[in-house]
Amino acid sequence: MGWRHVAWAAAVPLAAAWLAAAALGTRYSPWGLALDGLVLLTLLVALRLSARGPIALWMTGVLYALLLVAAPAFKVAQLQQPVLAADATALVALLQVLSGWRLWLAAALLAGVALLAAWAWWPRRGGWLGLLLAAGVAAGWLLGAAWLDGQLDRAAPLASPDNLIERLERRGGGLFLMADFAHYRREKASVPGAAAVARALDGLSRPRMLAGPGFRPRNVHVVLIETAWDPLQLGHFRFSRDPFDPRFRRAMEQSKDSAVLVPGFGGATANAEFEALCGLPATRDQVAFEHTLAKPMPCLPRLLRQAGYLATASHPYHAGFWSRDQAYPLLGFERYYPVNAFELDDLDGMFLADASTYRQVLARLEQESDPRPQFNYVVSLSSHYPYERAAHRPDRIAVTPQAPLLEAYANAIAYSTQAFMDYVQEVQARDPDALVVGFGDHAPVLGQAPDPYELSGIVLPTRRDSVAEPPLMALPALARVPLLVFDGRKGVVPVGEIPMFAISDLVLSRLGEDAPRTWLSAFREAGLHADRTRLFLGHTTVRRGGHWQLCRGPHPDCEAARSLRERLVTLRQDLARGDQHALSWLQIAGLSAPTGMQVEKRFADCDLQVDAWGPDSLVQGQDFNPQADGSNTFWFRLASARGQPRLRIGQDLDVPLTIAGLNGSASLDPGQRDRLRDGDALAWVCPDGRQGQIGRLSMQPANVTASAQAGCAAGIKDFGPRELRAGEPFNVQPDGRPAGWLALSPGSQGFELTVAGQVVDYSISDQVASFTVDEALAPAFAQPGHIPVALACAGKVVARARITVLDPAPR
Structure with a gap:
């Protein structure tokens, strides 16, 4: 060679x-x-x-x-x-x-x-x-x-x-x-020693982390709104309407465009959570919940819990994702409501819709018997990448020039901000004195071909730096997300632009002079203003002259900011995984004591509820719903889905079940297809042994075709429309009437077609049967529900389908 x-x-x-x-x-x-x-x-x-x-x-x-x-x-x-x-x-x-x-x-x-x-x-x-x-x-x-x-x-x-x-x-x-x-x-x-921690705390006075005698608690609601960022900053594009809910936009204006400076872009929500709840910067390149946090810390949930609050976290996703089930108790939460605590009654893609999340959180608060004031922390999900939505949440916003991913995000955040404002209004109606804080976690991923940020001039000016360039540059819009503070009867209050790790200090400051305080308050009292620096995507930023700027070269303010940040990092490492010398210096007992957390799980980790499936009638050895890769596919309409169940057919055929939102599918290769038998039971099976029945297959022999003996055969490979909205036109024909169609299995002929229980006329062309919706059928398509479609030979149904009619689109 x-x-x-x-x-x-x-x-x-x-x-x-x-x-x-x-x-x-x-x-x-x-x-x-x-x-x-x-x-x-x-x-x-x-x-x-x-x-x-x-x-x-x-x-x-x-x-x-x-x-x-x-x-x-x-x-x-x-x-x-x-x-x-x-x-x-x-x-x-x-x-x-x-x-x-x-x-x-x-x-x-x-x-x-x-x-x-x-x-x-x-x-x-x-x-x-x-x-x-x-x-x-x-x-x-x-x-x-x-x-x-x-x-x-x-x-x-x-x-x-x-x-x-x-x-x-x-x-x-x-x-x-x-x-x-x-x-x-x-x-x-890295675990800093006592001397390093002493240097980090040099010049600070001990912050008061216990509530004073005059503290009067009130309910606190903190909401992290997934991927909340203002699309109107993308000046290259035009939106048919403001992507933000009008109430959300008004609140932003009342807040004088208050904003949070986030630690990252496009993901790692857990780092934003760590900063917001613990008052210290996250690591540059690690997820703090998984790699940094190992010991109980005096974070916002713990401080409020010690002040007499019931501290709860709600996040309708898997409890172990980003190790939240291990991290939340170290932060001080007493109860955690992951996806197992929520009814999956309304999904956007694979995530619970925000409207359902907030509704269920409010219902839980209404039923809560614990008399303590509430610290209620919620992480939303439905505006998560890839910004999918249920069919009953149609597009509201068109984007020009065309940018499909941006348009999907704009529509997703429209519904997400609407749900958040509905939640705020409901909280205020129930408790006018409650403090509600809502903020985003990062800007959205919007694709690369083309890049909407670059087209709009929003980029990090950080490549190929040279000392000849200005040492300070304007911080890009990527680093800022909305921050809204609804301070009880005062309404929306402006709080300016703050780093994400200043959120907990902000919350406590709104609760009065005798409320607990964070480490940032000690830095501020010492004149160091640690909340005027932050790290964004590995780049030092500094607040100077009333504006946040990106450090590009040597500058005294940048060097001071880096030095101050190193003190915060030393403090974080000591508290999160070190010997916690800083707590000994505080001389406050109980801040590092382990506290229990109850993980609420009303529902199993893995479960499936099937509303409809098909095709349930097949011809032996013949394709059904054929795919480009040669496989055959069953489809499923789901009421709910959890975990990763598989599909079992008969006694020994086990195939993966792909679930996207409330739709499922399972593909069989030709060899597996030929193993299907009449009467085979379809069931879902979970890794933990849970299982449930779906239905049974009806298989016709391969020789049942149009012949002198039988004279009738039928099978459905595909059909449409599968889903439509009540009262809206679909597949309109030249005579003005809507029509449906069925792609038939080879040899299908001589059958009787019924739609909504009525025998209808049809025509066949190239193995596609079509029928029109006349006046007799129109009422069935005018109201939400399911419309059965059946093919019968000699009075026996040999193939079935079901058309879903959704609620009318909101006006």
């Missing part, structure tokens, strides 16, 4: 770098490309000693180019941040929030890459030594990357030390990620 394959494979990242620059805007420097080439070349030389052929070398070059050159550029384009070591955990979380075809595609890609890599790298006979050498080379690079990165920093300092995008472009993808892994390991294991 010639060395030319080594040379050419080592050059593959150059092609990926060219594509990254041309299509994604990430421009690796010559030094960065040289470092990538050096890392890859040493791996290829070692692999050459074990490889069975050139495919292993080319596979290594292609994977290196994809994972370490193209993938970081793609993530920068999508999320304004490179691929980081902590993303390995985030990838698992991402797979958990995908559904339907997105989940199967992601799983197939990962499995395909893993199998292909294993096949390519399996060594030739006697080649294990070379494979071990390659592993040693990779380990050597991993261990030495941090040292080399530090040497390069000293030789050629970055214009902005916090700029991860510039660091990626200067260092190349391989060295950048390996050095970040070393940083990740150090930060995860």
